[in-house]
Amino acid sequence: MKRRTIAISVLAATAMALGACSAGSLGSSDDEGGGKVTLSFLTDNQPETVKIAEGLAKDFTAKNPDITIKVETRPQGTEGDNIVKTRLSTGDMTDVFQYNTGSLFQALAPAKNLTAVDGFTDRLDENFAKTVTADSKVYGAPFGNFMAGAILYNKDVYAKLGLQVPKTWDDFMANNAKIKASGVDPVIQTYGETWTSQLFILGDYHNVEAAEPGWADKYTKNQAKYATSPAALAGFQHLQQVHDEGYINKDFASAKLTDGLNKLAKGEGAQYPILSAMLSQLIADNPGTENKIGLFAIPGSDAAKNGLTVWSPSAVYMPSSTTGDKAEAAKKFLDFVxxxxxxxxxxxASQPTGPFAVKGCKVPDTVPQAVKDMQAYIDQQGGSSLALEFLSPVKGPALEQICVEVGSGIRKADAGAKLYDEDVKKQAQQLGLEGW
Incomplete structure (x- = not known):
């Protein structure tokens, strides 16, 4: 995913239209004189992104009347990435801009093209700070919310059967047995959209890191593999186990995301390993389910180390081309963000779909229950870890197909892990990583 494989899949699933840059998006606005400054702010054109950006601009100016923020937009995806990189390289970037964190941020050559910040770094969630840090310097302010790779569950089914949220895989499987006996599908899988097959692997990274600290660094250096690391192999084994025990829905091979969400909402399935961002679609398609769907982290082997795997929000950055009064105004804006x-x-501006990456910021009481459940993991010391894609650039393109095979009983877990190790080898060599 360090070209955000999951994130790109989510965009494809939600069918967000890509638009063109706004007419005024070439070049920054000039100072207005009289001590007033106007900053240009470039964001992607996803509707919720624009709403949040415009809200920040309005509320910041209300507190800082001498600084005006003008929001401009760019396309999403590869086209948008190229626009950002081109404008940075030519010194034609807006005064501040919103962009990805993690490896895509690193690809911007932050030391050369961005200005480091330090006034608010102590407020940042540790997981987020890692995704906007280069050479020990922090460059961004969080824009949006954390997303989790977790298990959404039907609270009514759990309450009816007297089940507790599991903190270990054994507890999870014990719940599955009781759920199946009640006539409800324990685990929903939707291989009709192959990207959804990956969550038992990608959402399990907190457990891998908890068992083998620093695994991502070893993985990047070709010193750790899925097939030979018990903690990493466990995700493939779990994928096989829920199939072999008959705990998944019969139509798993053809069911799609919408089918899975609706099945969960109606209580026809009890649990769905999926990205938390899909909660918005579930609620939109099934009004009144805001507090009927909960969320828990994918369980591992140690209840004491149970925690959530999270995807970082994007960030707002200041390019090195922003100088003088504009730079001072831009720093104030990032501090506000x-x-x-x-x-x-x-x-x-937009109902949060996950916790904020700023310490002390709580989600409103009006958010769905699953978002509140996420907040509890963020608040817990050691209760969350970044997804592997934020810690390593290595991710093979065939993971979703391999997960479908393992989850369908076509390929065993150990064989799937070995095949994926070969898949990532090709990509690591293309990236020119040492040790491959």
Whole structure:
């Protein structure tokens, strides 16, 4: 996913239209004189992104009347990436801009093209800070919310059967047995959209890191593999186990994301390993389910180390081409974005789909129960870890197909892990990584 494989899949699943840059998006606005400054702010053109950006601009100016923020847009995806990189390289970037974190951020050559920040870094969630740090310097303020790779579950089914949220895989499988006996499908799988097959692997990374600290670094250096690491192999084994025990829905091979979400909402299936961002679609398609669907982390082997695997939000950056009065104004804006007032502004513009990456910022009481469940993991010391894609650039393109085979009983877990190790080898060599 360090070209955000999962994130790109989500965009494809939600069918967001890509638009063109706004007419005014070439070049930054000039200072207005009289001590007033106007900053240009480039974001992607996803509707919720624009709403949040415009809300931040309005609320910031209300507190800083001498600084005006003008929001401009660019396409999403590869086209948008190329626009950002081109404008940075030519010194034609807007005064501030919103962009990805993690490896895509690293690809911007931050030391050369961006300005480091330091006034608010102590407020940043540790997981987020890692995704905008280069050479020990922090460059971005969080824009949006964390997303999790987790298990959404039907709270009514759990309550009817007297089940507790599992903190170990054994507890999870014991729940599955009781759920199956009640006539409900324990685990929903939707291989009709292959990207959804990956969550037992990708959402399990917190457990891998908890068992083998620093695994991602070893993996990047070709010193650790899925097939030979018990903690990493467990994800493939879990995928095989729920199939072999008959705990998945009969139509798993053809069912699609919408089918899975609806099945969960109606209580026809009890649990669905999926990205938390899909909660929005579930609620939109099934009104009144906001508090009927909960969320828990994919269980591992140690209840004491149970925690959530999270995907970082994007960030707002200041390019090195922003100087003088504009630079001072831009620093104030990023400080606002990374503050309690900034969180409140974003929440007012668009209902949060996950926790904020600023310490002390809580989601409103009006958010769905699953988002509140996520917040509890973020608040817990050691209760969350970044997804592997934020810690390593290595991810093979065939993972979703391999997961479908393992989850369908076509290929055994150990064989699937070995095949994936070969798949990532090709990609690592293309990236020119040492040790491959």
């Amino acid at each position: 990374a503050s309690a007032d900034g969180c409140a502004s974003q929440a007012a």
